[in-house]
Amino acid sequence: MDVTLHLAQDPEADALLGRSPLAALVGMLLDQQVPMEWAFKGPATIAQRLGTDDLDAHEIAAHEPEAFAALLSEKPAVHRYPGSMAKRIQQLCQYLVEHYDGDAEAVWKDVATGKALLKRLAELPGFGKQKAQIFLALLGKQLGVRPTGWREAAGSYGEPDSFRSVADITGPESLVKVRAHKQEMKAAAKAAKASGA
Numbered sequence: 242m243d244v245t246l247h248l249a250q251d252p253e254a255d256a257l258l259g260r261s262p263l264a265a266l267v268g269m270l271l272d273q274q275v276p277m278e279w280a281f282k283g284p285a286t287i288a289q290r291l292g293t294d295d296l297d298a299h300e301i302a303a304h305e306p307e308a309f310a311a312l313l314s315e316k317p318a319v320h321r322y323p324g325s326m327a328k329r330i331q332q333l334c335q336y337l338v339e340h341y342d343g344d345a346e347a348v349w350k351d352v353a354t355g356k357a358l359l360k361r362l363a364e365l366p367g368f369g370k371q372k373a374q375i376f377l378a379l380l381g382k383q384l385g386v387r388p389t390g391w392r393e394a395a396g397s398y399g400e401p402d403s404f405r406s407v408a409d410i411t412g413p414e415s416l417v418k419v420r421a422h423k424q425e426m427k428a429a430a431k432a433a434k435a436s437g438a
Contacts, residue, residue, distance in 0.1 A: 244384055247412045250278045254285035262345035263296045263337070264288070265384075267330055269376045269407070270367045275321050277407055277416070283319045287330075290315065298343035302334040332366040349386050355394030358386075374398050378408035 246259045248268060257264045264284035272280035288296055290312050301309070309331060313323035320326040334343075341347040348365070352358040355377065362373035378398035380386035392399035398406050404418035 246281075246383060247416075248277060248281035248407050248410055249285070250413065250416065251282050251285070254282040257285045257288060257295065261295050262348075263298055263334075265379070266333065266337075266345050266348075266365070266376070267296060269372060269379070270329060270333055271320055271326060272372075272407060277410070277419075280320070281407070286317075286319050287313065298334040298337040298345065301331060302338045302343070304331065306331060329367045336366050349380055349388075352388050354389050355381075355391035355399075358388055358391065359394040375406045375408055378406060382408045383411070 244259045246255045246265075248258055249255050258268055258281060259265075261284070267284045267287070268281040271283040284296055287301075288294060291300070293300075304312075306328065310324045310327040313319040313327040313330075337343055337345055337348075348361050349358055352361065358380075359370075359373055359377055362368055362376055363370055365373070368376070374395045375398050377391060378395040381391040381395060381399060392401075395408075397403070398408055403409055404415060404422050406419060409419055410416050
């Protein structure tokens, strides 16, 4: 895996996401309740604070929990909720160590179908169906991981030429379009809730 991503809108952070399967997974895990760029810059910040140029699932899984939470809490914090996200990242890494010998790429390597890949992604700690579908779309659209039926398994996130999620961000212009789509979805949900629908 060595592609150029533009999710963090920061060259160094994006370079890490493009070459490190674990960094990409951690960025996706962090992508909630904070701006996308902040979430996807997180893996590079964590690596820097660990004094390394990549993330290692074995190292993170074995890290003392309070020390790891403190690492994420340092200013600027890696996430709005650094303590709970530190716990989730460690759970993800522990799962990867237990099920994939710490190799994040093994989650999608040699998977025959999009349906099987979606199942594997949804089994990861912190990944519900929607997050799994978005990450599957990211794998297919930008990272060249395209098992049979990947678009269908990714649902609407797999649609070509759409601007629904991080899977569709290839630079500043597409980021603006994705952000606008998310705001439309929030407004529609708020309107539906207000009307009692």
